[in-house]
Amino acid sequence: MGDLGLGAAFSDITVDALLEALFLVVLASAVIMVVQNLVPRVAHQLGGKARLYLLASVPLVRLLVIIVTIVLVVPVLVEPSFENMIAIFGALALALGFAFKDYANSLIAGIVTLYEMPYRPGDWIDVNGKYGEVKSIGTRSAEIVTPDDDVVIIPHSTLWTALIANGNDGSDNLMCVTEFHVEPHHDVRAILDTLRDVAFTSPLVKTQQPVRVSVQNKPYGMKYKIKAYPLDPRDQFRFKTDLTMRGSEALAAEGVRLVSVPVATV
CATH class of the missing domain: 3.30.70.100 (Alpha-Beta Plaits)
Structure with missing residues (x-):
């Protein structure tokens, strides 16, 4: 139990399996890059509500691609048995809990953000006195651009403690x-x-x-x-x-x- 069974879980990994997993990761990264660059360009050409809907779809598509990639890569590297899955996810939980506590906090808040949508790309928000347009939403943080063209990175964990004012809340109506x-x-x-x-x-x-x-x-x-x-x-x-x-x-x-x-x- 010292290694949570990880040794047995990864004992049968082959070079072919590693190459296949690497191919899937590279393919997923390419898809995410295309979505993050192409969709905002199309959105800015359209304007109005269509622009806001397209911008809001970017983080959702990215999360979906990441989940699909994990689902495809894990069986390639590890035999999908109950014991192996318990070992892998147990080790992952410990790593996130001890080594990446703050990151995990922001990551979980990011998932909540995608579900509850307190802000989306294209929204004008005020967080802790910083006001600007949400340009992108990552897994850990959101990026806003202020009227003075400053880029401000807001960790999603801010959701737990800060008041967030949203001027247009996913629409093109801002008073x-x-x-x-x-x-x-x-x-x-x-x-x-x-x-x-x-x-x-x-x-x-x-x-x-x-x-x-x-x-x-x-x-x-x-x-x-x-x-x-x-x-x-x-x-x-x-x-x-x-x-x-x-x-x-x-x-x-x-x-x-x-x-x-x-x-x-x-």
């Missing part, structure tokens, strides 16, 4: 909120209508989704919010810039001045 802080003593109804018109006339707005404008009383005056959806989640920063620029111009035309607000009072 953008643009704020205006203005002086008091003005026609609130007129400003609500003006800001609503600003949103509806943006060339980047998704008109089939609702546009909402809200207002709150603040010690310094009024706080207005435009809540609307851009045509594509990737347009969100151009969209907010457009709303901010034209909203400020519209407020100035109405004779309403913007005010500077300390961060603590926002």
Whole structure:
């Protein structure tokens, strides 16, 4: 029992068996590389929901290829008897438990991620203050790209402890909120209508989704919010810039001045 029966399990391995197993591993690696490079290119050409669905399929296909490869390789190397399977999987469990505890934690979380899908490629998420678009999901971690073009690697084990905010959750609908802080003593109804018109006339707005404008009383005056959806989640920063620029111009035309607000009072 000292070697968990691994010696007997691998005692009959031949050179032909090793070559066949190596061929299967190389073939699987080639398939994964093709999927990871080809599918995102096709997805970006299509856009919309089709893009998100195709991007989300990449980690699932990769996991499926890995599982199929393991299922094919193990019988090639080891006679698939009950004792041999117990020996192999027992040794694997010990290795993961003692030598790769943190990696195994992220790996299990990665499997949970593929099942529950708290985020997918194409989603815009915020994790521990890092906001960006999910570009890829691996077996251990996810890769996001921030608006400043920084690549951030997020281990899937973060799922257990962090709050994850998902802006579009697998769809192409991502709400953008643009704020205006203005002086008091003005026609609130007129400003609500003006800001609503600003949103509806943006060339980047998704008109089939609702546009909402809200207002709150603040010690310094009024706080207005435009809540609307851009045509594509990737347009969100151009969209907010457009709303901010034209909203400020519209407020100035109405004779309403913007005010500077300390961060603590926002």
